[in-house]
Amino acid sequence: MSSPHLRSYEDRAQKHNNPAARALLYLMAKKKTNLSVSVDVTRKKDFLAIIDAVGPYVCLIKTHIDILEDYDPSIIEDLQALSNEHEFLIFEDRKFADIGNTVALQYSSGVYKIASWAHITNAHAVPGPSIIAGLASVGLPLERGLILLAEMSSKGALATGAYTEDAVRMARARRDFVVGFIAQHRMETIGARDTDSVGDEDFLILSPGVGLDAKGDAMGQQYRTPAEVVTDCGCDVIIVGRGIIGTGRDIDVGEVQRQAQRYQVAGWEAYERRLSR
Numbered sequence: 001m002s003s004p005h006l007r008s009y010e011d012r013a014q015k016h017n018n019p020a021a022r023a024l025l026y027l028m029a030k031k032k033t034n035l036s037v038s039v040d041v042t043r044k045k046d047f048l049a050i051i052d053a054v055g056p057y058v059c060l061i062k063t064h065i066d067i068l069e070d071y072d073p074s075i076i077e078d079l080q081a082l083s084n085e086h087e088f089l090i091f092e093d094r095k096f097a098d099i100g101n102t103v104a105l106q107y108s109s110g111v112y113k114i115a116s117w118a119h120i121t122n123a124h125a126v127p128g129p130s131i132i133a134g135l136a137s138v139g140l141p142l143e144r145g146l147i148l149l150a151e152m153s154s155k156g157a158l159a160t161g162a163y164t165e166d167a168v169r170m171a172r173a174r175r176d177f178v179v180g181f182i183a184q185h186r187m188e189t190i191g192a193r194d195t196d197s198v199g200d201e202d203f204l205i206l207s208p209g210v211g212l213d214a215k216g217d218a219m220g221q222q223y224r225t226p227a228e229v230v231t232d233c234g235c236d237v238i239i240v241g242r243g244i245i246g247t248g249r250d251i252d253v254g255e256v257q258r259q260a261q262r263y264q265v266a267g268w269e270a271y272e273r274r275l276s277r
């Protein structure tokens, strides 16, 4: 089978074996969007207003639920209602990084009970395969999917070279639950010489560090354009935060919506260009 990035999202949706990945690819094709908005705000009112405004333009809403200052469980009900209304999946960017037993508790329990509402979450590879086993024990019965961090967008990130390769090997051993990577490039070429089966694998590449206007921020973030990310590097989902929601304390919902539409168009054109190459 050809490399996933040369196939349509629709075709990949039909063949994927993980329910969360299948649902995401299906929504991407249906809504013609590979945009994920990162809703990094601290007030419930802004959080829900932004999601309502960008909902029609996204396949995936990415949350950092622990930065909300006025969190209460009703936020999850509102988020789920918006997810049903606008048809997007929910990705809690929790970046788990502990031993299997601890992450299973962090994923299932505590204040946020992430597994009960996030279709997708993510984890660092640093603890080794046991982190996947721990998260899968909670997530698989709920038909969730896991994204491993194979690379990062920040300047000086340590997730490179052998670390990235080992993250990919860990994912290959758990293709029932690991559906993709946070990365800046495709990962199929990694370890292609290994005996691991790479032929029919279909990992989604979700790329943060995307901006049409800025090249970075004051804290080491680095931005590339949707064309660089999707057409040139073959990534599947663009993750955009401040490029859409802005950097000010006051949210201009109309402007947020205009920017979401702009990034949706740029991301989709970049995908169509990639397929027509």
Ligand code: S5P
Pocket: 038, 040, 064, 093, 151, 152, 153, 154, 182, 208, 209, 210, 221, 239, 240, 241, 242, 243
């Ligand atoms: O390598 C990474 C991984 C992630 S998940 N670099 C990132 O920036 N992220 C997340 O993407 C980060 O936590 C933030 O929520 C988002 C990028 O936000 P932006 O405002 O810089 O677009």
